[in-house]
Amino acid sequence: MNESSSFTTSQSLLQQIASLLIYQSVFDHEVGQVFISLLKTLSKDFNNNDIFTAPKAIAPRTALDCLQVYGYWFRTLAAHNQSWQDYLITQILLDHNPFTQQIQTTPLEKLPSALIDAVKHDLRILQQICQYDSKYLSKWVQVASQSAFTPISWQLETSLATFLHHHHDWAEAISDLANYYCQHGTGIFAQYHALRWQEGKLLGISNPDLVELTTIVGYDLQKEALIKNTEFLLAGYPALHVLLYGSRGSGKSSLVKGLLTKYSQAGLRLIEVSKSELKELPLIVEQVRNLPQKFIIFVDDLSFEEDDDAFKALKVVLEGSLTAKANNTVVYATSNRRHLIREFFSDRPKLSDNDEVHAWDTVQEKLSFSDRFGLTLTFEPANQDTYLQIIKHLAQQANINFPQEQLEFRAKQWATRHNGRSGRTARQFIDYLKAELAITQSD
Template identity: 35%
Template sequence: MYRLTSKLVIYRNIGKDSILFKLADIFQRFSTGQYVKEDLITEIYDQIHNLLDLSTRYGFDKNLWHNYLAFLLAMSENPFTLVSEKVGANEGTVNEFAKGDFAIFKQLFDYDFSAIEKELGIDCFSVVLNYKAIVKSEQIFNKSVSEKVQQLSTDIEKAEDESEMYKIVTDFYRTYGVGKFGLNKAFRVNHNENTRQAGEILEPITTTGNMSLDDLIGYESQKQKLIENTEAFVKGKKANNVLLFGDAGTGKSTSIKAILNKYYSQGLRMIEVYKHEFKDLSTIISEIKNRNYRFIIYMDDLSFEEFEIEYKYLKAVIEGGLETKPDNILIYATSNRRHLIRETWSDRSDMSKDELHRSDTMQEKLSLVARFGVTIGYYRPSQQEYFDIVINLAKKYPEIKLTEDELRLEANKWELSHGGISGRTAQQFINHLIGVADD
């Protein structure tokens, strides 16, 4: 194994601390006979533990060794893979090095562990080659990455040679991309200082919901505006930053999450940023501006009190400063406030003790909203619209046996004691009915 990994060229940046290179070092010492048996077994079990830990995080199953090697190929960011995610297979001398590396990976896929198992009296490699994972909730592992990597692993298993493997892997890069941005939908700011120092400002959000725009009953014109702007964006056309404002519980956040699911396959990614993280916006943009994806920076429940000044940083990022905002980045925000920043009556008067031209303060605050080219209002539904939402949601759950009249009656009772009329209240009512339904 050491002989194989030492010849890698394109994928040499996998890292000496990886499971692959640690095992390669172990096998090198085993082949020379320069080892203490008990120590070598301990080192092997350490790497098997790391392999099982990785497999649990990503929900791998069956041949964990194959899944791990496919995971390395899917996550390795280097000049070859970054070009391949844009154009797929392409002509160039670098292809010879790539095919050489793929030939090595194919041999690693087919590696025979029987000799070391027999000599050391262990069977851990045989176990991970035929592994049956415990069924886990999707909340525990990264399903988005898991499904793609396991399919890549299966495809590579069927490859006859390095040329066929080259096509399989470059097609994968072209379809899904490479690394964390290729395989994940959404990201948040990483607050772990150790990994941040290594340039990892963003970390994947591994469990995103599967909501669709159809799940949001009503608000058709609002959803259409959001679709039109987002479609223009993912197609590389001019598009605007978007502010969704209005009453609480009306589906603003749901709309944006559904938009991510709708356009993820077309290269859309989303980064969740809170206002206390605005200081990181410039660093975030630097990390993503040259990638082959379209990024929405998502700011949920955005609002500012009059004493908060973080909105000034946001204004500078949206428009202003010497460096223009890259074409592959937009900002989508939700807020219960139409103007985002709390205003006072003194803002509207030049007669103030502490400022000569107080109305200038109001104009400065309002200028933030003006930097969102599209503003979409989400308003509290009427009583009849609320009933329509309840009835349509109930149709999705056969266990709910109430008639429409009964649903209206119970929904009316529910909203009177649970926060008033809204789409959120309707969903909470449906959740209640499901919870108390007979099995």
């Protein structure tokens, strides 16, 4: 390889990237941007003028800049711990563009032929670019910089066993690609199964609390009802909004989180919304309304003060308005209060000239707000039998080999000295006991 061939090839790759019609944003991320910067550096005619204008962050001036930009390229791949092929394919699978957006609701054969042709055009370009990994670029950099050594190339085994790897021509994989987008979604909804609404936008949760439904015992009827309602949602049938209320530490929140662990591959997504953000609930619903995935809007520890704007926003979502109900979205809320709006004795009607004429109607609206949830699941405080049942179940799952009588005795002591009998207390005790036994056995 000589300087002329690397110069020509890098120019050609830049032209192909510039000619992308649908998948341009594949290169918007850090690795893609450094890849383009490196190609621009390599395509610089050091004897004349720049062929392409480099980004402000990396403005090549000499052949030595090739080594520096290649260092950025190596470091960004190492930071993502992916091969170039895996990174590029991941971006293709996550990309949010007119094709990936429309294919989720429209059959492939009904999309405009021009859109299909553009996708095939882009896939062929991306397949060619995918072949030029760190090994090729390392050699080009050595030639361009006239270095005495070949820079180390970032090499990892390709781990994404996708259909793209199995097609000689990626354009022929468009049907499989369409099925993938329909099943997994695109953009943030493909990358994350758990999200939160914060400051007016959805943010992905990289490390969600993965709860297994099998760890939640003692409330089997409540679990069965919630699972059945969630399966209605996933199957496309009308599902009910759910209020889970009752004793603290009984596993209400864990039960909702466990649904995501069980059904995320079936298209379920969980959106956590804090009470302070509830006023934007209608906006959240509109943002996900037309997506094929199914969404649980999760509100933990729900309660309201009087004249709370969040109360009005939630009421619109629960009861509906002129806008049609979103069939792919339900609200699951947990609370320690059966009556979600705080009521004071001063709220009760009094006989005076200044009182509201129909004051009892206002009181009843407050007390009946929880009835607007279609399904209310009650979590009673755990009695001793239920508490010990949870202890035994968690101990078995944690592979704790401990005499039964001693286990029960210590569990009762723990509940007395700490937070009382509950699923949360049982989990804390088992975690403590597991760590204690592990340290004892290691000594």
